[in-house]
Amino acid sequence: MRKIVFTNDKGGVGKTTTVANLAVGLSTQGVKTLVVDMDPQADVSFALLAQRPPEAGGGYLPPTIYALLTGHYQMDQVILPVPRYPSLSLVPANADLADAALKISRRPTRLRRLLQDLPDGLFDVVLIDTGKGLDPLAVNALAGADEGVVMVAPGRLELDAIARMQEHVSLVRDEVLLQSDVPAIRGILLTLADPFSVTKDTRMRIRERYPGLLLETVIPKNNDLQKAIGRARSIFEVAPESKGARAYQQLITELGL
Numbered sequence: 001m002r003k004i005v006f007t008n009d010k011g012g013v014g015k016t017t018t019v020a021n022l023a024v025g026l027s028t029q030g031v032k033t034l035v036v037d038m039d040p041q042a043d044v045s046f047a048l049l050a051q052r053p054p055e056a057g058g059g060y061l062p063p064t065i066y067a068l069l070t071g072h073y074q075m076d077q078v079i080l081p082v083p084r085y086p087s088l089s090l091v092p093a094n095a096d097l098a099d100a101a102l103k104i105s106r107r108p109t110r111l112r113r114l115l116q117d118l119p120d121g122l123f124d125v126v127l128i129d130t131g132k133g134l135d136p137l138a139v140n141a142l143a144g145a146d147e148g149v150v151m152v153a154p155g156r157l158e159l160d161a162i163a164r165m166q167e168h169v170s171l172v173r174d175e176v177l178l179q180s181d182v183p184a185i186r187g188i189l190l191t192l193a194d195p196f197s198v199t200k201d202t203r204m205r206i207r208e209r210y211p212g213l214l215l216e217t218v219i220p221k222n223n224d225l226q227k228a229i230g231r232a233r234s235i236f237e238v239a240p241e242s243k244g245a246r247a248y249q250q251l252i253t254e255l256g257l
């Protein structure tokens with residue numbers, strides 16, 4: 001079972017868009033996929049379910065990742081099959097997750113253990129979506145995965161962002177998982193890329209500073225991608241011939257999923 005976290009401590013760099021599209025793409029190809037939503041904004045839960053899980057006080061409360069992390073539930077009580085897509089399941093989030101940060105600050109490997117306890121063969125791939133910052137949620141998300149894909153949108157500060165994420169990953173590897181060889185950075189993914197502007201320079205700079213890490217796949221800035229996620233649909237359904245759909249298919253292949 002591959003466990004991949006999509007990370008950058010900033011918002012708006014296409015993490016959720018990438019997780020949602022990969023998940024739908026993989027599951028429709030028969031890959032048994034689990035998405036874990038580790039962002040209190042719950043954007044990927046919305047993208048896959050087309051509705052936001054209710055928050056505390058909102059009547060009947062189906063268990064979410066909050067319940068799992070804070071210890072009241074087991075994994076099989078929280079995993080939700082996503083009705084629209086075969087082979088796709090979700091551990092949903094809602095805004096309550098923000099409160100979990102404090103409670104799990106001393107349990108940085110909680111998610112990792114929960115994922116390790118999943119029965120063999122239940123899932124082929126776990127995709128973890130993260131929010132902003134390096135809080136205990138992000139630490140749990142990083143420690144839960146074996147591989148990290150660092151998401152980068154071209155701009156002046158992209159090299160700093162990569163350096164920061166590399167530091168976060170090393171920190172989790174050395175201080176949390178103690179002398180582990182995971183998580184390892186599987187690749188740097190350039191997204192929201194405008195083919196007419198800085199992308200070429202950016203690629204060169206990243207390749208120079210991080211040899212071997214930049215993925216060949218570039219996710220273009222593509223209106224169809226934005227439209228699809230806004231309608232809680234994947235690009236493969238909304239515009240299967242678009243550049244965005246081709247790019248995400250290429251990413252599936254390049255990651256060997």
Ligand SMILES: Nc1ncnc2c1ncn2[C@@H]1O[C@H](COP(=O)(O)OP(=O)(O)O)[C@@H](O)[C@H]1O
Pocket residue numbers: 010011012013014015016017018043191192193219220221222223225226227229230
């Ligand atoms: N490749 C893309 N082309 C155009 N718009 C995109 C693309 N990727 C993401 N977006 C849009 O950018 C915004 C932020 O993307 P999102 O995936 O939510 O980022 P993050 O999860 O890192 O905060 C969203 O409005 C989304 O629709």
Ligand SMILES: [Mg+2]
Pocket residue numbers: 012015016017039043044130131
């Ligand atoms: Mg997001």
